[in-house]
Amino acid sequence: MALPHHGHRATKPRARSAQTGDPLLFEDTSSGVPDMNSQNYYESGYSLGSGSVGGPGPGGVNNLFADPMTNAAVMYGSSLANQGKDMVNKEISRFMSVNKLKYFFAVDTRYVMKKLILLMFPYTHQDWEVRYHRDTPLTPRHDVNAPDLYIPTMAFITYILLAGMALGIQKRFSPEVLGLCASTALVWVIIEVLVMLLSLYLLTVHTDLSTFDLVAYSGYKYVGMIFTVLCGLLFGSDGYFVALAWASCALMFFNVRSLKMKILSSLSADSMGAGTSSKPRFRLYITVASAVFQPIIIYWLTAHLVR
Template identity: 80%
Template sequence: MDLPHHGHRATKPRARTGPPAGDPMLFDDTSSGGPQMTNQGYYNSGYMSGPPAAGAGAGAGVGVNNLFTDPMANAAVMYGSSIANQGKDIVNKEISRFVSMNKLKYFFAVDTKYVIKKLMLLMFPYTHQDWEVRYHRDTPLPPRHDLNAPDLYIPSMAFITYLLLAGMALGIQKRFSPEVLGLCASTALVWMVIEVFAMLLSLYLLTVHSDLSTFDLIAYSGYKYVGMIFTVLCGLLFGSDGYFVALAWSSCALMYFIVRSLKMKILSSLSSDSMGAGASAKPRFRLYITMATAIFQPVIIYWLTSHLVR
């Protein structure tokens, strides 16, 4: 259930447009047509122990063939897939009890073209110019009609891919166990809950008015899994050097993406708070929230991936 924000909603003029002619605005189930994200993911574990694979030198990468031929890695991937599917079913069942499915369906209204463009935007956001979310009759356009709209399809698929790659990495390093992979999944979910809750609490305590919903925050928080997949995959293939290069790139790209996206939701609503006591402090609070959210992303990425690559 979306948590309400106190205060008036932002009065910033919204860019209005309509969906392409002949195409229903939203709620056609096209999520199954989106490409599955593969070959990317990772995990943190200050909780795992055990020696690295025999003969593995410090910073040595894992060969490409070993990623797919190691029996332990394959077993770990299969187990990770089972956990991910069970978790997906449980989450869908629980969500349907408390949330309107039409509202949730909006965040999964994607197609193949949107997914490819969004993945490119997440990894190469620097050339993107227009970050404003589009509206049609005061209703935001669904993701497949607006590249800037947040979605939950990419974060959910990226999270599943992250678990699969984490299981593969642990299997290659002879450290896999169901308990460790379960701890990997629960740790990642707990960090997301903490991040979203901290963001909602900050907006509430500072009485910052925005158009952000709980699902929006979950989507923006979940986009980090795309960079995490890229980071761990590079670490497995190219060793510690590849890991840190990929970590730096994905962290910078994600921070830029978060700042530009949240800026349109938080920093641009100044007109609604331009009057009243303490109004001069509101822009500074908004800037603090936006920057803190962006800076927090690389910390989580490193925490959830560093122990997967040895």
């Protein structure tokens, strides 16, 4: 019996599926680049511009925005945003009028200079009546007697900066002290305005004064406070008290003459209608008390800054 030769092994020929024609179980993707000319490539859902799941092209973006549900969602979101904007504007209008607030900031450089001179030297001013055009008061830039909020706002900021400088010179500066100084100055104005509004309401005084008017007249004291602190820093305590007396007298004179056209305008009419009514006298007391109260606030807010 002959043994097989050890140098050769008996092998069976491999059956190639390509030769036998059997279908492939998996596609050959070893090359990494799909065959663009193959019909199976387009049939698999990877076609360009079709917007299909396999590969979203430019057509997919267009189909996304052309979707009726997407358009409805965008329109609904826009309507919600518009409704929210209208609600916010309505709530703001309940507490303040934006157009009226713009009126108090309608100033120019010429008005600011004339108003500052009037606040510090009011004794030579003759005409204190606010001018009107078709039942509408002229803007501050056209009438120096009109109240504004630009000068009180800028004066308040300047006062806070000056207070910080004064505290720094005296080695007493700290954010807490400066914050307390700013909040105290703001709270005093709020209290003063609330007291004025309550007094006018209790006495049933019908005037043209609005809340913004009272804030403006109360905020003019910051100009005198800046002048007082500067004089105290430059000339010591003697300069401080001289500036305090001047600023207080000027502010009292300014407030009495300005508020006289508003609060005391109906004195004669009420006296004729009520005989010897005491309400006109109370209105006079309100005007004088508001003016006399200004030096006390100025001293309270500036004395600790000058030593």
